[in-house]
Amino acid sequence: MRLLRGARRVLLENWTGTSTVPSRGLYPHQWSWDSAFIAIGLRHLSVRRAQRELETLLSAQWGDGRIPHIVFNPAVPLDAYFPSPDFWRSSSAGAAAGAPTAVESSGIVQPPVHALACRLVHLADPRASARRGFLDRLYPRLAAWHRYLAECRDLGGHGLVSVVHPWEPGMDNSPCWDAPLARVEPAPPGTFRRADLDHGAAADRPTDLDYGRYVRLAADYRDRGYHDDGPPPAFAVEDPGVNALLIASEHALADIAAAVGADPAPHLARARRLTAALVERLWDPAAGLFLCRDLRAGHMGGGALIPERSAAGLLPLIVPGLPDEIAAALIRTASGDHFGLGTSVRLVPSYDLLGAAFDASRYWRGPAWFNVNWLVERGLRLHGAVDRADALRSAALDTAVSSGFAEYVDPYTGEARGTRDFAWTAALALDLLV
Numbered sequence: 494m495r496l497l498r499g500a501r502r503v504l505l506e507n508w509t510g511t512s513t514v515p516s517r518g519l520y521p522h523q524w525s526w527d528s529a530f531i532a533i534g535l536r537h538l539s540v541r542r543a544q545r546e547l548e549t550l551l552s553a554q555w556g557d558g559r560i561p562h563i564v565f566n567p568a569v570p571l572d573a574y575f576p577s578p579d580f581w582r583s584s585s586a587g588a589a590a591g592a593p594t595a596v597e598s599s600g601i602v603q604p605p606v607h608a609l610a611c612r613l614v615h616l617a618d619p620r621a622s623a624r625r626g627f628l629d630r631l632y633p634r635l636a637a638w639h640r641y642l643a644e645c646r647d648l649g650g651h652g653l654v655s656v657v658h659p660w661e662p663g664m665d666n667s668p669c670w671d672a673p674l675a676r677v678e679p680a681p682p683g684t685f686r687r688a689d690l691d692h693g694a695a696a697d698r699p700t701d702l703d704y705g706r707y708v709r710l711a712a713d714y715r716d717r718g719y720h721d722d723g724p725p726p727a728f729a730v731e732d733p734g735v736n737a738l739l740i741a742s743e744h745a746l747a748d749i750a751a752a753v754g755a756d757p758a759p760h761l762a763r764a765r766r767l768t769a770a771l772v773e774r775l776w777d778p779a780a781g782l783f784l785c786r787d788l789r790a791g792h793m794g795g796g797a798l799i800p801e802r803s804a805a806g807l808l809p810l811i812v813p814g815l816p817d818e819i820a821a822a823l824i825r826t827a828s829g830d831h832f833g834l835g836t837s838v839r840l841v842p843s844y845d846l847l848g849a850a851f852d853a854s855r856y857w858r859g860p861a862w863f864n865v866n867w868l869v870e871r872g873l874r875l876h877g878a879v880d881r882a883d884a885l886r887s888a889a890l891d892t893a894v895s896s897g898f899a900e901y902v903d904p905y906t907g908e909a910r911g912t913r914d915f916a917w918t919a920a921l922a923l924d925l926l927v
């Protein structure tokens with residue numbers, strides 16, 4: 494069958510021997526949340542490879558518990574991707590935070606999908622997993638990762654994780670970041686070279702101005718030794734997607750704890766506290782959606798909600814134990830005019846169809862992404878919207894194949910955007926198929 498053959502080919506071609514690149518040309522290293530999504534699909538082809546994928550990533554974990562958003566492959570030329578290891582300088586600039594010396598990485602993070610992925614990989618073959626001690630090895634690392642996020646990244650002091658760079662929530666140029674980013678002085682254009690434009694159409698990618706600001710924020714974080722204490726950095730945002738994924742992963746970690754003979758209770762307790770804080774801080778009943786909170790805006794240090802509707806605000810649908818009335822409102826919002834599920838679009842867009850900044854082609858400003866759609870499909874199913882989940886599943890499967898496993902697609906037409914043969918598109922389609 495076409496999908497199975499195609500997805501298998503993409504995952505084989507993007508496999509490096511120890512992990513999977515998101516795309517051979519555009520993203521030639523290992524990315525954090527990509528690897529989690531990839532492992533979820535890869536487990537259907539090879540449980541061993543899926544385990545290896547996650548273990549390779551976790552072997553680059555820092556002493557303070559953070560999992561870096563990129564683990565660099567030393568065999569890849571420096572000019573193949575920007576920012577390269579000589580920009581991040583993790584092993585020296587990150588020494589005080591415990592960056593490993595054997596491998597170079599970035600110093601920022603991405604959404605914590607890893608415990609969720611580890612649990613699913615384990616479930617693909619629990620006996621073989623137990624024989625190899627997979628969960629025993631990974632549990633302490635995953636626990637340290639969650640502890641880093643909960644303890645070092647609660648920059649607002651209200652029990653939610655903050656991101657300090659638009660690359661951290663994985664939705665780089667979301668219109669949600671426009672206002673917080675406007676305060677950031679961009680790095681001068683001549684001081685860096687964008688390798689992404691060698692592989693991607695400029696109209697599908699972030700702008701040069703965006704990049705100037707990404708570079709400034711990353712360089713400032715590096716220059717403070719990747720420390721999270723002290724006053725919040727210029728960009729500090731509580732994102733509903735990141736926090737929802739942490740809650741879902743905390744539930745998965747409770748199951749993992751039980752499987753390895755540890756106590757699941759602290760993980761369930763943290764999941765409950767995070768869920769309460771998520772609802773308290775980010776739920777907007779009028780919008781029927783979770784919003785992002787900009788910690789540098791507003792008065793009295795509490796931050797201010799950002800009035801933009803992003804698909805990140807739908808992701809709490811994957812949270813077990815979300816209050817029923819909120820889950821029902823989210824499902825209505827997903828199916829309403831702003832996201833058009835089941836009416837105007839094929840797949841859930843990354844941003845509000847009616848938003849002033851909507852652009853059906855440009856990256857996280859409108860196109861539909863397969864990881865977001867996989868999460869929404871799971872969330873719909875979790876909260877009993879089975880027909881909608883079934884319809885979304887079949888649209889995602891069709892579009893994955895017809896777009897050549899595109900990185901993202903026009904949400905209305907399903908036309909491919911970004912790079913092709915993108916690993917998580919193949920992996921998640923495979924997971925939806927089986």
Ligand code: 9WN
Nearest residue numbers: 515520524526527660663664665689
């Ligand atoms: C920066 C790898 C990553 C994804 C992100 C996506 C994109 C990188 C880039 O590619 O970001 O991390 O260079 O644009 O936005 O979600 O993890 O696929």
